[in-house]
Amino acid sequence: MQKNVEKYLILFASCVPVKGAYRATICDLQRCNYEFIPNDLADFLLKFNGSKLKAIYDFYGTENKDVIDEYLNFLLSKEYIFFTDNPISFPKINFEFDTPNKITYSIIDYSSKNNYKLSNVISQIDELGCYFLQFRSFDELPNSKLLEFSMLMKNSRIRGVDLIVKYSQKQSMDFFNELFKSNLRIKNITVHSAIENKVITNIDGTILAYAEQVITDHSHCGNVSPEYFSINMKSFPENLHYNSCLNKKISIDINGKIKNCPSMNMDFGNINKIKLKDVIDNKNFKKTWMINKDKILICKDCEFRYICTDCRAYIETPENIYSKPLKCGYDPYSGKWK
Numbered sequence: 001m002q003k004n005v006e007k008y009l010i011l012f013a014s015c016v017p018v019k020g021a022y023r024a025t026i027c028d029l030q031r032c033n034y035e036f037i038p039n040d041l042a043d044f045l046l047k048f049n050g051s052k053l054k055a056i057y058d059f060y061g062t063e064n065k066d067v068i069d070e071y072l073n074f075l076l077s078k079e080y081i082f083f084t085d086n087p088i089s090f091p092k093i094n095f096e097f098d099t100p101n102k103i104t105y106s107i108i109d110y111s112s113k114n115n116y117k118l119s120n121v122i123s124q125i126d127e128l129g130c131y132f133l134q135f136r137s138f139d140e141l142p143n144s145k146l147l148e149f150s151m152l153m154k155n156s157r158i159r160g161v162d163l164i165v166k167y168s169q170k171q172s173m174d175f176f177n178e179l180f181k182s183n184l185r186i187k188n189i190t191v192h193s194a195i196e197n198k199v200i201t202n203i204d205g206t207i208l209a210y211a212e213q214v215i216t217d218h219s220h221c222g223n224v225s226p227e228y229f230s231i232n233m234k235s236f237p238e239n240l241h242y243n244s245c246l247n248k249k250i251s252i253d254i255n256g257k258i259k260n261c262p263s264m265n266m267d268f269g270n271i272n273k274i275k276l277k278d279v280i281d282n283k284n285f286k287k288t289w290m291i292n293k294d295k296i297l298i299c300k301d302c303e304f305r306y307i308c309t310d311c312r313a314y315i316e317t318p319e320n321i322y323s324k325p326l327k328c329g330y331d332p333y334s335g336k337w338k
Contacts, residue, residue: 005054007083017042020303101129107251222311224328263313302332
């Protein structure tokens with residue numbers, strides 16, 4: 001393909017090269033996917049984005065023109081780059097992150113034996129401007145309790161709710177579909193400890209999933225896998241600067257203890273004795289929010305670090321909060337998953 005050497009090479013602003021120890025990725029935040037590339041190609045993009053093609057050819061010399069053209073043809077075919085006469089018209093994305101709400105995500109671990117009022121917890125979470133809520137139960141709950149939960153959410157500002165509940169013969173698919181209809185904030189319902197694996201995606205986009213996996217407590221979380229990667233314009237800036245799991249998150253464990261995550265050992269009091277709004281003003285509560293992947297051992301050398309989940313509850317060296325997640329089987333130095 002003949003190219004005008006006076007044009008400028010521009011990397012699409014939504015395509016971000018991320019170097020790792022073994023290889024790099026291009027994170028395509030608009031198309032929500034990623035692709036592996038050599039670190040040399042990532043260096044090329046980071047160095048020459050916004051440069052004239054003539055300057056690139058001059059830098060590498062005539063003897064390397066075929067290699068450069070191979071790079072460029074690959075990048076053009078993937079629609080990662082384009083050429084223009086006016087580079088100033090294509091500014092880079094500002095990846096700063098900020099949000100006005102005090103909390104964006106919350107988890108409630110609930111049991112029929114709980115000693116705290118569900119209405120009290122939900123009203124406090126709503127007061128913090130929380131966007132998303134995950135409600136989990138590890139034992140069977142009566143239909144009345146799930147209906148009560150749905151009603152409590154009716155007038156809240158929470159945008160999305162995920163339910164994770166234990167399988168019960170008393171709760172049919174029709175019952176769960178009625179829950180979806182009764183509260184449009186409920187987006188996903190996962191039924192664990194079920195008799196079969198089955199996923200039903202409804203016309204409105206809600207998902208009812210049955211899983212044979214038996215979940216008895218909070219310890220099932222913390223798994224790191226490509227299945228949980230988040231690649232989009234919203235999550236990427238937050239992951240650049242903050243912890244991808246714990247930033248602006250608050251949780252209530254099965255005993256009513258307020259934590260960053262139900263799986264973490266440290267708590268900040270009981271919901272019956274202290275307000276959530278007082279907890280989030282505690283500097284110690286916010287410490288984990290600031291632990292991004294560039295601060296975590298081994299993770300800082302990983303090409304997935306800005307799209308990956310993180311876990312500070314289960315780590316390889318418990319006495320070191322900057323230790324690699326225990327349940328991550330990826331080796332960024334070999335590019336292999338265990």
